Amino acid sequence: MKTIATMALKPGMVLAEDVLSYKNELLLSRNTTLDDIAIAKLSRYSIMCVSIKEEADFATTHFEKVRVSEGFRRFEQVYAIYMANYKKMIDGLINEDKPLSLETLYQIYGEITGCAKTGEILLDYLYNMLPTEDTVTYSHCLNSALVAGVFGTWLGITQKELFILIQCGFLYDIGKFMLSPDLMWKPDRLTDEEYARVKTHTVRGYHIIKNHQVDENVLKATLQHHEKCDGSGYPNGIKEDDINFYAKIIAIIDSYCAMTSARSYRKTLIPFEVIENFERTDVKYSRALLKPILTHIANSQLGMTVRLSDGSIAEIILINQLKLSRPLVKCGDNLIDLAKRTDLSITAVL
Helix, strand or coil: CEEEEHHHCCCCCEECCCEECCCCCEEECCCCECCHHHHHHHHHCCCCEEEECCHHHHCCCHHHHHHCCHHHHHHHHHHHHHHHHHHHHHHHHHHHCCCCCHHHHHHHHHHHHCCCCCHHHHHHHHHCCCCCHHHHHHHHHHHHHHHHHHHHHHHCCCHHHHHHHHHHHHHCCHHHHHCCHHHHCCCCCCCHHHHHHHCCHHHHHHHHHCCCCCCHHHHHHHHHCCCCCCCCCCCCCCCHHHCCHHHHHHHHHHHHHHHHCCECCECCCCHHHHHHHHHHCHHHCCHHHHHHHHHHHHHCCCCCEEEECCCCEEEEEECCCCCCCCCEEEECCEEEECCCCCCCCEEEEC
16 A cells, blocks of 8 residues: 555545544545545545555455566566567577577576576466467467476476476477467367367477577477377377477476466466366376476465365465375364365465
8 A cells, every 4th residue: 555645636546544534533434435525525624645555455366466566567577578589589580590599598588587586486477477469479488488497496407407498498389480370379179170280380390490509309399298198199199208308397387388378268277276287187297297396386385375166265284295286274263175175176376
């Protein structure tokens, strides 16, 4: 909230505190939406200034509070600057076959991640980003590189491996730029013919970067990031032992970014919904890589206040290691094990 002079008040502003007269009489109560009559009343009683709600005061969920924070606003500004740089580089590569500058990619990565003190904060910031229609594919690739740094750190890989993984994040989906955005981000179910065209982006991407100076693992991740450990993926239907190490991590990152990135036609999933989706399809991913990532996401929610599907408010008390998406919560004086109460689910983080 902020204090503002009565003479500067405008209709539509909302009081953050009760307003009392000099006789201690209540003139206007907290949460009153001001109109011309209310403002005139304050002037008539010689009230010099009042407390008015700011944008942050209206935020109710955790992610809404992040969105109105000063840290996120700074992040948005820096992200926009380096998104433009990244877009220019990718356009040059696609349209003019200009050489890749890994140094520029690392600068983009460093400047943006430097706005977040921790990996968890970075993920919260990315959760709140809403790309424009002409930057959806670019933001998906850029966000994947940023998430790669977080997940790679959680997995404890070496610095050299982390650099390669970040490269993979920037480049693995580059084949999508060869397809129509309307096809790539179609909100409705794809036809068999459309899906067949979408699946060509892995091979297209491989051919775009194969003649540039990139690590062999980046090439393999580009080609194999839609291969699944159970053999149900594409383009070659290979299984876990034959899938490149980096491609396995990128497959997790790709799905994570798809679930947590805002789109005009659907809401983003909250952390426990993301975890539940992964748990439901875990045979498709490397469990050795997926489990520590999901565990870290779940543990980051400890102590958070959440809303349950029945409307009640609870606190995350304990993470269930056998079912990460279904923690133990405290609701009033009661403990609820969501692993047993399958009729309840977490619908919002407050």
